[in-house]
Amino acid sequence: MNLNQDPHRRFNPLSGEWVLVSPHRALRPWQGNLETPPAEVLLQYDPTCYLCPGNSRAQGIRNPAYTGTFVFDNDFAALKPGTPNDRIDLENRNLIVAEGESGLCRVICFSPRHDLTLSTMPRPAIEEVVRTWTTQFADLRAHPEYVHVQIFENHGALMGASNPHPHCQVWATHTLPEAPARELLTQKNYWQKHRTCLLCDYLALESAQGLRIVTQNENFTALVPFWAIWPFEILLVSRRHFASLIDLTKLEQSHLAHILQTITALYDRVFDVPFPYSMGFHQASGAVNTHPEWHFHAHFYPPLHRSATVRKFMVGFEMLGTPQRDITPESAAKRLRELHRRGNS
Ligand SMILES: [Zn+2]
Ligand SMILES: [Zn+2]
Ligand SMILES: [Zn+2]
Numbered sequence: 001m002n003l004n005q006d007p008h009r010r011f012n013p014l015s016g017e018w019v020l021v022s023p024h025r026a027l028r029p030w031q032g033n034l035e036t037p038p039a040e041v042l043l044q045y046d047p048t049c050y051l052c053p054g055n056s057r058a059q060g061i062r063n064p065a066y067t068g069t070f071v072f073d074n075d076f077a078a079l080k081p082g083t084p085n086d087r088i089d090l091e092n093r094n095l096i097v098a099e100g101e102s103g104l105c106r107v108i109c110f111s112p113r114h115d116l117t118l119s120t121m122p123r124p125a126i127e128e129v130v131r132t133w134t135t136q137f138a139d140l141r142a143h144p145e146y147v148h149v150q151i152f153e154n155h156g157a158l159m160g161a162s163n164p165h166p167h168c169q170v171w172a173t174h175t176l177p178e179a180p181a182r183e184l185l186t187q188k189n190y191w192q193k194h195r196t197c198l199l200c201d202y203l204a205l206e207s208a209q210g211l212r213i214v215t216q217n218e219n220f221t222a223l224v225p226f227w228a229i230w231p232f233e234i235l236l237v238s239r240r241h242f243a244s245l246i247d248l249t250k251l252e253q254s255h256l257a258h259i260l261q262t263i264t265a266l267y268d269r270v271f272d273v274p275f276p277y278s279m280g281f282h283q284a285s286g287a288v289n290t291h292p293e294w295h296f297h298a299h300f301y302p303p304l305h306r307s308a309t310v311r312k313f314m315v316g317f318e319m320l321g322t323p324q325r326d327i328t329p330e331s332a333a334k335r336l337r338e339l340h341r342r343g344n345s
Contacts (some may be wrong), residue, residue: 006024018041084100104140145172215238231326
């Protein structure tokens with residue numbers, strides 16, 4: 001079998017799911033959407049933005065004149081603290097089942113500047129974002145009501161971001177959400193079977209092969225995983241084994257900030273537009289040191305495929321069968337690596 005030509009499926013050991021790869025399809029003619037995106041020029045300060053310093057938000061709350069990062073409870077939170085965690089099971093047949101879910105949703109503004117992104121912010125400002133993520137994570141994981149803390153950024157209107165002001169969200173939940181629950185199970189099973197870490201072992205294989213690595217520094221590696229679903233998907237993995245943001249050394253915080261900027265700046269060069277993505281960290285929640293199997297990492301899921309406007313849709317066979325991709329993870333990694341090389345020369 002030739003992985004560059006023959007249709008095949010690839011296994012994702014983290015999620016336990018498969019992805020269908022159809023490399024021969026990458027050249028098929030495209031008759032879909034090809035419009036050019038509207039050129040958006042952003043102001044440094046936007047008087048109509050509810051995230052800019054000094055502006056008012058919902059219910060007349062006014063933002064302080066913040067100068068670094070700024071954290072507040074989401075005015076339109078998807079989850080509410082203190083929600084009763086009752087369970088309903090109609091006739092106890094496990095068919096019509098619901099459970100109350102308490103939680104907390106916060107917003108973190110990365111910068112007072114409306115027009116910046118992780119790809120354009122000064123490095124020290126990104127380091128401050130990393131420190132804010134860490135204190136938020138530490139604060140919420142210590143809360144007895146919550147077992148999981150999810151930090152995520154929806155970047156770009158294409159990903160449903162409602163405001164271009166650089167920001168992310170933190171949701172703390174009473175139960176473990178689906179994706180980290182699957183990854184907890186796969187990492188735990190691997191740990192129990194091999195007494196080594198799944199992602200440490202995977203990273204060693206990737207480093208030896210070198211085919212899918214996009215960029216790395218002393219402490220972090222960014223690669224297009226073998227099982228990537230999204231065209232330019234990236235898995236960001238710490239090179240040292242640790243479980244969460246709390247374990248980062250000062251130097252690792254700085255190197256995390258550095259590689260986040262490298263990745264997002266690279267993305268912006270793929271189609272010469274601000275590249276939309278959803279990204280988020282997966283880390284061990286719950287009591288400290290109870291999850292030796294967890295390896296700190298982040299996923300970047302960008303939807304763009306063929307141009308600045310042609311996105312990948314999860315439709316048809318992907319909704320009803322298995323996710324599928326055309327360009328191989330190896331060719332995506334090669335393209336990102338070449339952009340990186342060109343940017344540095
Ligand atoms: Zn703003
Ligand atoms: Zn590990
Ligand atoms: Zn993950």
